[in-house]
Amino acid sequence: MSAQTITQKIIAAHCGKKYVYEGEYVFAKVDLALSNDVTTPITIQQFYKIFDNTTPKVFDKNKIVIVLDHFTPNKDIPSAQQNKITREFAKKFKITHFYDGGCAGIEHALLPEEGLIKPGDIVIGADSHTCTYGALGTFSTGVGSTDLSVVWALGKIWLKVPQTIKIIYYGKRNKNVFGKDLILATIKKIGVEGANYKTIELTGEVIKNLSIASRFTMTNMAIECGAKNGIIEPDEITYNYLKQVTGKKPKILNWLKSDKDAKYYQEIEIDCSKIYPQVALPYLPENSVNVKDLDKKIYIDQVVIGSCTNGWYEDLYLAAKVLKGKKVNPNVRCLIFPATPKIYLAAVKTGLIETFLNAGCIVNPPTCGPCLGGHLGILAEGERAVATTNRNFVGRMGHTKSEVYLTNPVVAAYSAIKGYIASPE
Amino acid sequence: MNIKGKIFKLSDNVDTDVIIPAKYLNTSDPKVLALHCLEPLLEQLGKKLEGYNIIVAGKNFGCGSSREHAPVAIKYAGVNCIIAESFARIFFRNAINIGLAVVELPNAKKNFDFDDIVEVDLAKGVVKNLTKKQEIKFLPFPEFLQKIILSGGLINFVKENIKE
Numbered sequence: 146m147s148a149q150t151i152t153q154k155i156i157a158a159h160c161g162k163k164y165v166y167e168g169e170y171v172f173a174k175v176d177l178a179l180s181n182d183v184t185t186p187i188t189i190q191q192f193y194k195i196f197d198n199t200t201p202k203v204f205d206k207n208k209i210v211i212v213l214d215h216f217t218p219n220k221d222i223p224s225a226q227q228n229k230i231t232r233e234f235a236k237k238f239k240i241t242h243f244y245d246g247g248c249a250g251i252e253h254a255l256l257p258e259e260g261l262i263k264p265g266d267i268v269i270g271a272d273s274h275t276c277t278y279g280a281l282g283t284f285s286t287g288v289g290s291t292d293l294s295v296v297w298a299l300g301k302i303w304l305k306v307p308q309t310i311k312i313i314y315y316g317k318r319n320k321n322v323f324g325k326d327l328i329l330a331t332i333k334k335i336g337v338e339g340a341n342y343k344t345i346e347l348t349g350e351v352i353k354n355l356s357i358a359s360r361f362t363m364t365n366m367a368i369e370c371g372a373k374n375g376i377i378e379p380d381e382i383t384y385n386y387l388k389q390v391t392g393k394k395p396k397i398l399n400w401l402k403s404d405k406d407a408k409y410y411q412e413i414e415i416d417c418s419k420i421y422p423q424v425a426l427p428y429l430p431e432n433s434v435n436v437k438d439l440d441k442k443i444y445i446d447q448v449v450i451g452s453c454t455n456g457w458y459e460d461l462y463l464a465a466k467v468l469k470g471k472k473v474n475p476n477v478r479c480l481i482f483p484a485t486p487k488i489y490l491a492a493v494k495t496g497l498i499e500t501f502l503n504a505g506c507i508v509n510p511p512t513c514g515p516c517l518g519g520h521l522g523i524l525a526e527g528e529r530a531v532a533t534t535n536r537n538f539v540g541r542m543g544h545t546k547s548e549v550y551l552t553n554p555v556v557a558a559y560s561a562i563k564g565y566i567a568s569p570e
Numbered sequence: 571m572n573i574k575g576k577i578f579k580l581s582d583n584v585d586t587d588v589i590i591p592a593k594y595l596n597t598s599d600p601k602v603l604a605l606h607c608l609e610p611l612l613e614q615l616g617k618k619l620e621g622y623n624i625i626v627a628g629k630n631f632g633c634g635s636s637r638e639h640a641p642v643a644i645k646y647a648g649v650n651c652i653i654a655e656s657f658a659r660i661f662f663r664n665a666i667n668i669g670l671a672v673v674e675l676p677n678a679k680k681n682f683d684f685d686d687i688v689e690v691d692l693a694k695g696v697v698k699n700l701t702k703k704q705e706i707k708f709l710p711f712p713e714f715l716q717k718i719i720l721s722g723g724l725i726n727f728v729k730e731n732i733k734e
Binding site for chain 1: 592595633641656668724725728729
């Protein structure tokens with residue numbers, strides 16, 4: 146029996162095997178199947194095709210999660226129509242975990258908060274940022290709607306067991322460096338397709354001491370270097386978080402770690418003492434540079450703080466600390482998106498929302514909104530935004546001649562005050 | 571299966587936001603999606619996709635979102651094969667699942683030009699560039715994927731398995 150990585154072990158456990166080898170094709174059991182308002186309508190179409198002569202049946206109504214988060218509250222008539230189809234489907238098939246209206250939040254922050262994500266599980270989602278849940282030691286990956294429709298029908302997915310790149314983070318973190326900066330620096334190092342088809346396993350002393358929110362930010366962006374999944378071995382921080390969200394003592398899975406002699410495709414060491422607050426320049430997430438090294442002032446029109454990458458309570462807290470008692474620059478619209486209703490409520494109770502409003506920010510409902518150019522903050526030709534989101538592709542937030550600069554929430558908040566991209570000392 | 575046609579050439583990292591911008595994701599109608607296929611890039615290039623049925627691109631084609639609207643838009647815009655130096659993982663799965671042919675070929679950008687006429691033999695793993703009078707071999711799909719392709723996509727493949 147050969148040694149295995151944490152990812153191999155999870156996949157093996159889901160196809161009735163003790164060992165799976167890299168490159169092996171398997172049909173694995175799925176613990177949770179996720180989709181959103183953009184991807185569900187096509188999933189429904191494909192799902193019905195599977196059962197053209199028989200009565201359609203979902204594999205388990207308790208293991209399907211549908212979240213209306215991208216274009217909600219309904220942004221226009223066509224999306225309203227699409228959402229209607231999804232709502233009717235959820236009702237017809239009695240989907241237990243259907244999140245709509247005031248219960249909906251950005252899916253990848255909502256599911257962990259609802260206690261739906263468990264270490265060692267396999268979660269398949271029709272959304273590319275499904276890889277977020279790897280922060281809890283879960284194997285989770287994004288697929289398209291056809292793949293998901295098959296999961297709805299069979300409760301299984303075909304997978305090719307991935308090779309793993311191990312990334313070891315060491316050294317003392319600099320001030321105002323968070324998960325976002327570490328992952329942007331990582332993507333810069335390996336490139337936007339550096340981990341295509343592969344797993345990135347995030348390890349080392351820096352990860353061990355990283356908050357759960359920062360860990361989520363890092364695994365969320367695993368897809369931005371092409372990875373199938375990003376994963377972090379569960380530890381005390383993970384189990385404390387699970388206890389907090391479920392109110393129950395979590396089951397500790399001692400087998401859930403990579404064997405010492407597990408085989409890796411590549412091992413990369415990253416010295417975090419050399420990483421400073423980052424900004425990814427248009428039009429790829431790999432284009433990051435140190436904010437302090439920008440040689441000219443890049444003036445901005447908008448700031449977006451939120452998304453499945455950086456819409457956590459901790460992110461809002463960090464941004465509010467910068468904005469407290471200050472005013473947003475008159476040339477800038479600063480938009481805040483708490484990722485979930487619970488995060489929103491916590492931010493109300495602790496005064497963060499008051500701080501944002503006093504500073505002249507616009508506080509929005511939990512939605513993906515402008516991150517993918519959906520609604521609530523679209524850019525005009527020639528406009529520039531600093532965003533705590535995950536992609537800065539051409540036209541991502543609006544006009545094809547607009548620009549998105551990716552940063553952490555502290556840099557975003559400070560830039561909102563200054564009117565140009567800047568980091569506090 | 572053979573696919574013959576004219577090449578439309580693109581560069582590296584063609585992402586799903588330029589294949590089908592998110593503002594068009596409020597529909598699942600393939601015909602509507604096809605109308606806006608590659609819209610931002612076509613504007614930049616000042617070209618139309620009409621009359622082309624094979625796309626050649628560099629590395630990381632289809633990176634970004636999991637939106638199946640992307641391969642659907644390409645397929646319904648009349649393209650029946652994409653030859654790229656590499657594909658982003660989710661796009662690759664989606665294309666196979668909906669029956670859009672994808673061929674991975676190193677140096678694709680070097681070997682093909684805009685308007686070249688080519689013939690792709692998926693079973694044999696050969697691309698003939700009829701304009702340049704060249705033949706390039708590629709690795710055929712692994713057996714597992716060939717079964718899905720032979721079934722005509724994932725839905726048919728699964729239907730056959732449910733029967734069993």
